[in-house]
Amino acid sequence: xxxxxxxxxxxxxxxxxxxxxxxxxxxxxxxxxxxxxxxxxxxxxxxxxxxxxxxxxxxxxxxxxxxxxxxxxxxxxxxxxxxxxxxxxxxxxxxxxxxxxxxxxxxxxxxxxxxxxxxxxxxxxxxxxxxxxxxxxxxxxxxxxxxxxxxxxxxxxxxxxxxxxxxxxxxxxxxxxxxxxxxxxxxxxxxxxxxxxxxxxxxxxxxxxxxxxxxxxxxxxxxxxxx
Amino acid sequence: xxxxxxxxxxxxxxxxxxxxxxxxxxxxxxxxxxxxxxxxxxxxxxxxxxxxxxxxxxxxxxxxxxxxxxxxxxxxxxxxxxxxxxxxxxxxxxxxxxxxxxxxxxxxxxxxxxxxxxxxxxxxxxxxxxxxxxxxxxxxxxxxxxxxxxxxxxxxxxxxxxxxxxxxxxxxxxxxxxxxxxxxxxxxxxxxxxxxxxxxxxxxxxxxxxxxxxxxxxxxxxxxxxx
Numbered sequence: 001x002x003x004x005x006x007x008x009x010x011x012x013x014x015x016x017x018x019x020x021x022x023x024x025x026x027x028x029x030x031x032x033x034x035x036x037x038x039x040x041x042x043x044x045x046x047x048x049x050x051x052x053x054x055x056x057x058x059x060x061x062x063x064x065x066x067x068x069x070x071x072x073x074x075x076x077x078x079x080x081x082x083x084x085x086x087x088x089x090x091x092x093x094x095x096x097x098x099x100x101x102x103x104x105x106x107x108x109x110x111x112x113x114x115x116x117x118x119x120x121x122x123x124x125x126x127x128x129x130x131x132x133x134x135x136x137x138x139x140x141x142x143x144x145x146x147x148x149x150x151x152x153x154x155x156x157x158x159x160x161x162x163x164x165x166x167x168x169x170x171x172x173x174x175x176x177x178x179x180x181x182x183x184x185x186x187x188x189x190x191x192x193x194x195x196x197x198x199x200x201x202x203x204x205x206x207x208x209x210x211x212x213x214x215x216x217x218x219x220x221x222x223x224x225x226x227x
Numbered sequence: 228x229x230x231x232x233x234x235x236x237x238x239x240x241x242x243x244x245x246x247x248x249x250x251x252x253x254x255x256x257x258x259x260x261x262x263x264x265x266x267x268x269x270x271x272x273x274x275x276x277x278x279x280x281x282x283x284x285x286x287x288x289x290x291x292x293x294x295x296x297x298x299x300x301x302x303x304x305x306x307x308x309x310x311x312x313x314x315x316x317x318x319x320x321x322x323x324x325x326x327x328x329x330x331x332x333x334x335x336x337x338x339x340x341x342x343x344x345x346x347x348x349x350x351x352x353x354x355x356x357x358x359x360x361x362x363x364x365x366x367x368x369x370x371x372x373x374x375x376x377x378x379x380x381x382x383x384x385x386x387x388x389x390x391x392x393x394x395x396x397x398x399x400x401x402x403x404x405x406x407x408x409x410x411x412x413x414x415x416x417x418x419x420x421x422x423x424x425x426x427x428x429x430x431x432x433x434x435x436x437x438x439x440x441x442x443x444x445x446x447x448x449x450x451x452x453x454x
Contacts, residue, residue: 018408021248021278025381028276035277044281049255050262051248052281054271103409124409141413153409154252158382162415172427175417179431181245182330182351182380184418186368188389190402191411200399204406 005168008036008065008092010085010108011055012075017047019071019102019157026161029177030169038062040084048074059088064095067164071157072104072123077219080111089114098164100149102157104215109148110135111223119145121160123153124193125208126215132224139194155191158183232395235263235292235319237312237335238282239302244274246298246329246384253388256404257396265289267311275301286315291322294391298384299331299350304446307338316341325391327376329384331442336375337362338450346372348387350380351420352435353442359451366421382418385410 007027009020020037028035039045039055046052057063068089079085089112093099101109106120110133119136121127121143130137141156142149142163149167151160162183166174178184190196196204208214234254236247247264255262266272266282273279295316306312316339320326328336333347337360346363348354348370357364368383369376369390376394378387389410393401405411417423423431435441 016252017248018252021244021252024276024278025243025245025248037278049251050283051251051264052283054279054281056277056279141411155385155408155410155412159413166415171415172430175415175423175427176431176434178415178418179420179423179427180435181382182418183382183412183414184368184422185382185410185412185414186386187410187412188393188398188402188405191405191409193406195411196402196406200402200406203399204403207403208407 003032004034005030005032005067006034006036006063006065007067007069008038008062010068010070010079010089011037011039011045011053012079012085013045014048014073014075015045015071016073016103016154017049017051017053018154019073019105020069022155022157023069023102023151023161026158026165026177026181029180030165030173036062036065059084062092065092066096067098067100068092068096070101070105070108072102072107074215076104076107076215077223079108080220080223086112098147098149100160100164102151102160103153106130106135106150107133107220115148118148119143120148121150121152121156125205126217126220129217129220129224132221230259231261232257232259232294233261233263233290233292234294234296235265235289237295237297237306237316238264238266238272238280239306239312240272241275241300241302242272242298243300243330243381244276244278244280245381246300246332247296249382249384250296250329250378250388253385253392253404253408256407257392257400263289263292286311289319292319293323294325294327295319295323297328297332297335299329299334301442303331303334303442304450306335307447307450313339325374325376327387327391329378329387330380333357333362333377334360334447342375345375346370347375348377348379348383352432353444353447356444356447356451359448
């Protein structure tokens with residue numbers, strides 16, 4: 001019999017859903033995996049692109065998790081100021097085997113004090129804010145430091161999840177899951193600030209601010225200095 | 228002012244959520260895009276990995292869409308026999324600019340008679356069933372034939388969506404969205420049956436059947452012969 005491996009995603013308003021749904025699709029197919037989607041209550045949660053999710057459990061009712069995963073998104077700064085969410089993360093972290101994040105979720109772990117002195121990944125546009133919380137930013141797609149494992153921006157969550165699958169179940173199982181999910185991506189060039197054409201990078205920064213893609217840097221800095 | 232581009236995803240029980248959530252995350256950030264998640268009623272929909280979604284509208288209330296997108300998953304064969312879903316797809320197809328699918332969603336379009344004589348992509352494990360519906364299978368990640376655009380298995384939906392973004396808004400916007408979503412994937416090798424190691428391919432086929440990942444081939448063949 002396969003032992004159950006309880007994975008809990010923190011679900012919150014205005015999350016970037018692919019930070020969570022990408023890893024969820026991969027991790028759900030690991031032997032024994034059981035997924036939980038957790039928020040303070042069971043009310044529907046709206047993401048940043050028109051989808052609405054129902055939490056499966058609450059902070060009060062969630063069992064001890066083997067792995068916590070915190071996604072990011074517009075809603076990041078609100079969660080960084082949410083004592084109930086941060087307390088729940090701290091409490092779960094005491095018993096969890098892995099404490100993980102995708103995208104700006106590492107800023108939430110940082111605000112909970114769970115990344116202090118650790119290396120972490122983050123979405124490229126907010127990665128430089130990590131040191132204000134005592135976290136060491138790394139510009140990799142997946143970053144592992146002791147039992148903290150973090151993915152970079154949005155789509156990096158899929159690579160992060162295959163990394164977890166390989167770590168827990170070995171290379172063959174990870175390759176098997178890649179085949180099941182037909183993971184043979186065909187990106188255009190320029191998916192990172194280092195590889196993007198300069199005009200595209202400039203246009204992207206401008207659009208992220210103008211069109212409200214932006215998680216406000218000043219809010220995060222204020223949270224850091226209030227600590 | 229940007230004109231609205233209405234994109235409707237067919238939401239159904241036991242869909243493979245990443246078939247939908249991957250493209251949704253990309254397409255939601257196209258200028259003017261408005262996303263709809265459509266089912267016969269507004270009851271919560273459970274996917275294949277523990278997530279529950281709320282539809283945003285119903286077959287009866289959904290406005291005319293500019294683009295229909297049908298995901299796949301375990302629930303595919305049930306939708307292929309669902310007259311209300313197939314009728315709605317046919318009705319929307321009359322006015323839609325693009326009729327699209329991800330993964331085994333092309334089998335649903337095929338069952339609706341909307342892919343007859345067209346080339347289409349599909350998840351590799353079910354692609355060979357398309358000819359029973361008069362559809363020409365193509366082993367590409369994204370397949371375009373007139374106004375039918377289809378993605379291959381699961382993660383191919385992300386490449387499919389960037390293809391749509393490039394087609395509608397040009398290369399610069401597509402690259403911009405890749406940068407926003409940090410799309411610079413780092414797969415292991417072997418994400419397709421052609422590139423997978425033979426023992427992994429054999430193990431995957433066995434696991435897909437044994438562990439209930441399987442969308443039953445015999446059911447789909449029966450639907451084809453009943454037409």
